[in-house]
Amino acid sequence: MNSIFYNRVAASTAHRAIRDELSGMVLQDTMLLPCLMEIALNTEDKNHHKACWIAELVFEANLQLLEPYLSDFCKTLSSYKHEGAIRSISKICLFAVSSNQKQPGLLTPEQLQQITEACFDWLIDPDGKVAAKAYAMRALYIIGKKQEWIYPELSQILSQDFPQHTAAYKSAAKDILRKIARQQSS
Numbered sequence: 001m002n003s004i005f006y007n008r009v010a011a012s013t014a015h016r017a018i019r020d021e022l023s024g025m026v027l028q029d030t031m032l033l034p035c036l037m038e039i040a041l042n043t044e045d046k047n048h049h050k051a052c053w054i055a056e057l058v059f060e061a062n063l064q065l066l067e068p069y070l071s072d073f074c075k076t077l078s079s080y081k082h083e084g085a086i087r088s089i090s091k092i093c094l095f096a097v098s099s100n101q102k103q104p105g106l107l108t109p110e111q112l113q114q115i116t117e118a119c120f121d122w123l124i125d126p127d128g129k130v131a132a133k134a135y136a137m138r139a140l141y142i143i144g145k146k147q148e149w150i151y152p153e154l155s156q157i158l159s160q161d162f163p164q165h166t167a168a169y170k171s172a173a174k175d176i177l178r179k180i181a182r183q184q185s186s
Helices: 003-011 016-028 030-041 048-061 063-079 083-102 109-124 130-144 150-164 167-185
Strands: none
Touching (some): 003 030, 003 048, 016 030, 016 048, 030 063, 048 083, 063 083, 063 109, 083 130, 109 130, 109 150, 130 150, 130 167, 150 167
16 A cells, blocks of 8 residues: 555545545546555545545546446445445445446446445435435436336335435435436326
8 A cells, every 4th residue: 555645645634625636646646546445445444434535536537447446345335334435435326327327337236236225225324414315316316217116215215204304305305206207207
C-alpha cells in the first residue's frame, strides 16, 4: 500500500475541495486506485469512509475503473455501517446499475442481486440517512425495469415509510412512485 497516499486519505475531510484533489490524484495516476480501494473495501479501517468519499468521485468521473473491483465491492456492500461510507457506496451502486442498464453485462446476476439486497437494506434501515435512501430507491427503480418483483416491494416500502420521513425523502419517494406508475402503465 502507498503509505503517502494512505496518510493523505486519513488526513482528509469531507470538504469538497479536498475530495476533488484526492480523486483527481487517483484519476491522474490510476496506480493509486488499488490503495484507495483497499482502504474503501476494508470496513475495519477507521478511514474507510474517507476512501469511499473519494472513490465516489473517481467512479463518477470514470466508472470503468470500478470494473476490476466489482466482485469485492459487491461482496462488501452488506458490511458498511458508517453513514458517510453508505452514502457514497449507495451512489456508486446507482452509477453501476445506471451503466448496466445502458450497457448490459457490466454486472453479473449475482452482483445485481447483492446490490439489490443492499439497497433494500439501506432503504428500510430506520436509522439510515435520507441521501443513501434516495440513491438506493433510484437504483432499485432502475433494477426493477428488468426484475418485475422489485416494483411492488419498493412501492410498498416507499408508501409505508412516507409519513415518518423528511421532506427530502418524501420528494424522492414521490418521484420514484410516479415513475413506477408510469412504467407499469406503459
